[in-house]
Amino acid sequence: MTDEIDCHLSFVQGFKKSQYRDSTIIIYSYDFYFYNYSSGKCELFHLKEFGVGDIWDIIDLDYNNLMIGSTTGLYIFNLSNEALYLLKLSDEKNIFNFHGISINRISKGNTPKTYWLSTKRGLLKIEIKESGGKIEGSILHNLIPNTSVHAIQRLRDYKLAVTTTEKGLLILERKEHDWEIVQRINSENFLVENSAHSIEVDELGRIWLGTDNGLYLVDLQLGVAQRFDVTDGLTHNEFNRLSSYQLPNGHMIFGGLSGYNIFDPLVFKGPKSEFSVGIHSIKLHPHKLLAEWDRIKPNEGIYSLEIPAHTTKITPLPAVPFSALTKKIFYRFSDINDSWRVAENGHIPLPDNHPHPSLKVEILFELTSGDLLLSDFPLELSFVKDSFPLKTLFLILFGVIGLLYLIFVFLRLHRKFSLPETGKDIGFEESSESEIWKDPIVKKSEGSSFPKQSPVYPTEENPAIIPRIGEGDPSKSSYEQRERSENSDSPQDQYNERFLSEVHSVISKNFSDHDFNVAEMAKLLMLSKRQLFRVTKEKVGMTPHNIIKNFRLEMALKLLEENPEITISELTYSVGMNKPSYLSKIFKEKFGMTIKQYKKDLKKKNKSN
Secondary structure, three states: OEEEEOOOOOOOOEEEEOOOOOOEEEEEOOOEEEEEOOOOEEEEEOOHHHOOOOEEEEEEOOOOEEEEEEOOEEEEEEOOOOEEEEOOEEOOOOOOOOOOOOEEEEEEOOOOOEEEEEEOOEEEEEEEEEEOOEEEEEEEEEOOOOOOEEEEEEOOOOOEEEEEOOOOEEEEEEOOOOEEEEEEEOOOOOOOOOOOOOEEEOOOOOEEEEEOOEEEEEEOOOOEEEEEOHHHOOOOOOOOOOOEEEOOOOOEEEEEOOEEEEEOOOOOOOOOOOOOOOOOEEEEOOOEEEEEOOOOOHHHOOOOOEOOOOOOOOOOOOOOOHHHHEEEEEEEEHHHOOOOEEOHHHEEEOOOOOOOOEEEEEEEEEEOOOOEEEOOOOEEEEOOOOOOOHHHHHHHHHHHHHHHHHHHHHHHHHHHHHOOOOOHHHOOOOOOHHHHOOOOOOOOOOOOOOOOOOOOOOOOOOOOHHHHHOOOOOOOOHHHHHHHHHOOOOHHHHHHHHHHHHHHHHHHHHOOOOOOOHHHHHHHOOOOHHHHHHHHHHHOOOOHHHHHHHHHHHHHHHHHHHOOOOOHHHHHHHOOOOOHHHHHHHHHHHHOOOHHHHHHHHHHHHHHO
């Protein structure tokens, strides 16, 4: 059934990295291939002879099985014995008949056993079960019936984005009982026509669409879209295949029948490509106007203006780091026929004795690439003049400081001559050092063969799993932790609690996903990997990798206590890990015993109870 060949193929439908084979990429077209990029060897699996149509997508089902979507249906391929069979999709009420239907894309669902299938007859949600050594599939729902669905993409806010032939781009959100369409991007608002094909999401959470009429950049939060075609530097306009990929450096590849294009989604270069430039925040001081800009997170929404001013229009930034891209910043006040000036250090000083109650400011960015970005609006600002001369303001300030100093000296002298000699006379209580440093949270466990660290399982009401994972850091004493808890009303503590809650929420919702790692965690928290490492190290005392690893170990411990009969392979898959040997190794390092020994002790404990 297999041949080892030279992997020079004339036609490739797509490729994916194998989760369970080292240094291996799965390449699929009419058949599919395992390509080992370390050895350069390519192994071909002949599926045409078994009646399999053109392959559109492949996904790892578990350690031994692949799920294959093709023009003739959904197949399961066992890698151990190279057995292939057609997966019959059925439902309890027998209202769906999708046996042998063409499958376009396969995507993991929000639970380990569920998957999304894009087909020519709708978006199917299926559940995979194993019964009697055979894998079976049951259809739970057809979310978009009678519609040809192309690509499926999960968004950061746990929504689904799907492209279709007749209805454009659809955004689905999980409601109380089912998924619902909450947003439509089609010819009625942004697209030239209602057909959309490939889809990718960039680092800022914006959607890029491949269509028959060029590429579209869609920002759902701002409700805007921009179209790019050959006049913007693309080699062609026909991106009419389900071929797209995001490289590790963030660059994107979109392909079609006429070739492919590689570009940076943050700075799309082309003769007509101009991003609108906006201002992050503007503060009005008595004599200077300070304009500040920075890389803005997409979820911050419309930018705020901290001035008594009226603005005609604010166009958001493209959210690129201008500090790295900007060579010079120019400004001018168009109302007074001002000439362009250089804004030193990002500061725009007001003109002396300006006669107008309001001014219009234009800003021009010269990038390191040589391009010029001009704000597409004049920012109109209204000013309020100082009601006090500057010298008068300084005299009042010095007078207040002098009065406060005299009051301070008087209180010091009064206390010196009126306080009793001992602290006991005025109610000071002495406390022993042992009471001060006593930590009621720490408990000793004696005579038990179970792990000393009793697991704390996360719930919606108890997100304390993240701080608990960080315990053991000698630099954070229980006294310091209790002191921080007493001052938990401070803004910094509230921010820390919110951050830890977000980290907990992201990990608890994604730990079972095999693709979930530090990079994905950083994307969901809308931070760079370097920022995430610094913040978690500072606030938790652990790296993001160790936080995810410890969380998965805690969940493995919980699953073992709930079901001591679970196999190590099932346990590894359930907590989002790939290799049982690695889970066994870190489990023993963490809890001081092997999984096998822990299961044995659990069984003894259950029998004794």
